Amino acid sequence: MGALIEARGLTKRFDSFVAVAGIDVDVFRGEVFGFLGPNGAGKSSTMRMIGCVSPVSSGTLRVLGMDPAVDGPRIRARLGVCPQENWLDEELTVRENLLIYGRYFGLPRRTLADRAAELLAFVQLTDKADAQVADLSGGMKRRLTIARALVNEPEIMLLDEPTTGLDPQARHLVWDRLIQLRQEGVTLVLTTHYMDEAEQLCDRLVVMDGGTIVAEGSPLDLIRAHATREVVELRFVAGRQQALAAEVADLADRVEVLPDRVLLYTQDGDAAANAVHQRGLSPPGILVRRSSLEDVFLRLTGRTLVD
Ligand SMILES: Nc1ncnc2c1ncn2[C@@H]1O[C@H](COP(=O)(O)OP(=O)(O)OP(=O)(O)O)[C@@H](O)[C@H]1O
Numbered sequence: 001m002g003a004l005i006e007a008r009g010l011t012k013r014f015d016s017f018v019a020v021a022g023i024d025v026d027v028f029r030g031e032v033f034g035f036l037g038p039n040g041a042g043k044s045s046t047m048r049m050i051g052c053v054s055p056v057s058s059g060t061l062r063v064l065g066m067d068p069a070v071d072g073p074r075i076r077a078r079l080g081v082c083p084q085e086n087w088l089d090e091e092l093t094v095r096e097n098l099l100i101y102g103r104y105f106g107l108p109r110r111t112l113a114d115r116a117a118e119l120l121a122f123v124q125l126t127d128k129a130d131a132q133v134a135d136l137s138g139g140m141k142r143r144l145t146i147a148r149a150l151v152n153e154p155e156i157m158l159l160d161e162p163t164t165g166l167d168p169q170a171r172h173l174v175w176d177r178l179i180q181l182r183q184e185g186v187t188l189v190l191t192t193h194y195m196d197e198a199e200q201l202c203d204r205l206v207v208m209d210g211g212t213i214v215a216e217g218s219p220l221d222l223i224r225a226h227a228t229r230e231v232v233e234l235r236f237v238a239g240r241q242q243a244l245a246a247e248v249a250d251l252a253d254r255v256e257v258l259p260d261r262v263l264l265y266t267q268d269g270d271a272a273a274n275a276v277h278q279r280g281l282s283p284p285g286i287l288v289r290r291s292s293l294e295d296v297f298l299r300l301t302g303r304t305l306v307d
């Protein structure tokens, strides 16, 4: 079966600046697909081209088998879009935001009223139906934006940083709802900066950096390919990291020195930790943990802040 979203050499230029530099992506029906990457990587630019609100500069893009340049409105009718910024109508009530959005899709009034009630229950905003959007918390606005994206019963949901800025409770509620949508067969495409989110939600993901794709696979594939099984975090007294890192370098596949820690990337964390002790180094803090997607991400995109 063909991909629902198929990009080949997809490129976005803003004048001479290349924001997306010729990426190839396939998203299949029913999967949760993630775009990860640091600020400015080109995630939103890619999402906006898929969402048919930003024209493709070069390369090819097919969404639901159609070309956004020709069939933008027909594609948009089958997409749900949750942009990075909420763009809600702050003056209107929660319910009115859903009703007005639904009218763009030509839904009959009766259907729309039922749909709005269902969606408000789905994102736990029933109590707030008649509140003004301006009075909602950040988490509530995000949930309303997600509900709004579902008004037209989309086949594909595009979620640009669905949980950025949310507190842990609100994040978990959003995750829960996204998992429910996936179970109902909606294809989800999301961007995130949160590695735990990507690890939990995404079937497949790409890591973008500087407009290109630097890695691709399932979270587990990426950890296997780009990180060791375990990591030992050694907290030494400040200022001594560099010297101590040299003393333990042979105990790991790779050593990384951070301002407050030395990281040993190894297949067997306990063995490496024991060896550190046997050398009489006894760091004040030592932690053995499994590698995470965050280790992969930092390795691929670097720890240096880009902007
Ligand atoms: N309308 C625009 N005009 C000019 N440059 C733009 C425009 N939109 C984005 N850019 C630039 O393109 C690059 C990629 O931006 P984009 O918003 O796609 O990144 P992102 O991966 O979504 O980042 P973030 O994680 O911060 O949301 C950035 O350098 C940005 O400044």
Ligand SMILES: [Mg+2]
Pocket: 043, 044, 045, 084, 160
């Ligand atoms: Mg963005």
